[in-house]
Amino acid sequence: MVKEACGGSGRFVLCMLNSRGDQQKNEHIFPIGTLCRIVDFDLLEDGLLGIKVEGEYCVRVSEVTTEPDGLRVGVCDPIEDWNAEVEEGDIEPLRDKLQIIYDKYPEIARLYPELKFSEPLWVIYRWLELLPVDAANKQAFLNEHNCKKVLDYINELVR
The missing domain is CATH 2.30.130.40 (LON domain-like)
Known part of the structure; x- marks a missing residue:
C-alpha cells in the first residue's frame, strides 16, 4: 500500500x-x-x-x-463536512477540556501540525479520536449531515 x-x-x-x-x-x-x-x-x-x-x-x-x-x-x-453551526456555549467546555488534555499530554498535541481550538469541527473530531467510542457509533456520527448528535453525545460524556 x-x-x-x-x-x-x-x-x-x-x-x-x-x-x-x-x-x-x-x-x-x-x-x-x-x-x-x-x-x-x-x-x-x-x-x-x-x-x-x-x-x-x-x-x-x-x-x-x-x-x-x-x-x-x-x-x-x-463527503462534505458536517454543518458547523455550533453555539459557543456548546463547544466552549469541550474546547477548554481539550486544551487541558493537550497541556497535560503534549505528545498528543504534537500529533497535529497546528492546534485549531477556534474551529468547532476540529475540536469535535479530536474528541471523537480520544473518546472510547466504538467504530460503529463513529460511523453513524460521520454519516449525519450535521454535528448536532455527536456534539450532544460528547458533551454528555465530557461533563
Whole structure:
C-alpha cells in the first residue's frame, strides 16, 4: 500500500474495521474513511517502516475489491463536512477540556501540525479520536449531515 501511495499521489484511504463484517466480501471495512497523505516516513529501530500521515478529508468507500497481493482498492467519493453551526456555549467546555488534555499530554498535541481550538469541527473530531467510542457509533456520527448528535453525545460524556 505504501509503495502504491508513494508511487502515485502519496495518498491512500484509512478505514475503520467492522469486526462483524465478512472479510471475504470486504464487509469488514466500514464505508466511511479518511483520505490520508503520507507526510514522512523512516526506518524504525526494529526494522519496520514508520509512516507519518495527515488526514485530509472523509470519503465514502464503495465497490471494494481485493487484488492478488492482498491490497484492497475501492471507489472513493468525498463527503462534505458536517454543518458547523455550533453555539459557543456548546463547544466552549469541550474546547477548554481539550486544551487541558493537550497541556497535560503534549505528545498528543504534537500529533497535529497546528492546534485549531477556534474551529468547532476540529475540536469535535479530536474528541471523537480520544473518546472510547466504538467504530460503529463513529460511523453513524460521520454519516449525519450535521454535528448536532455527536456534539450532544460528547458533551454528555465530557461533563
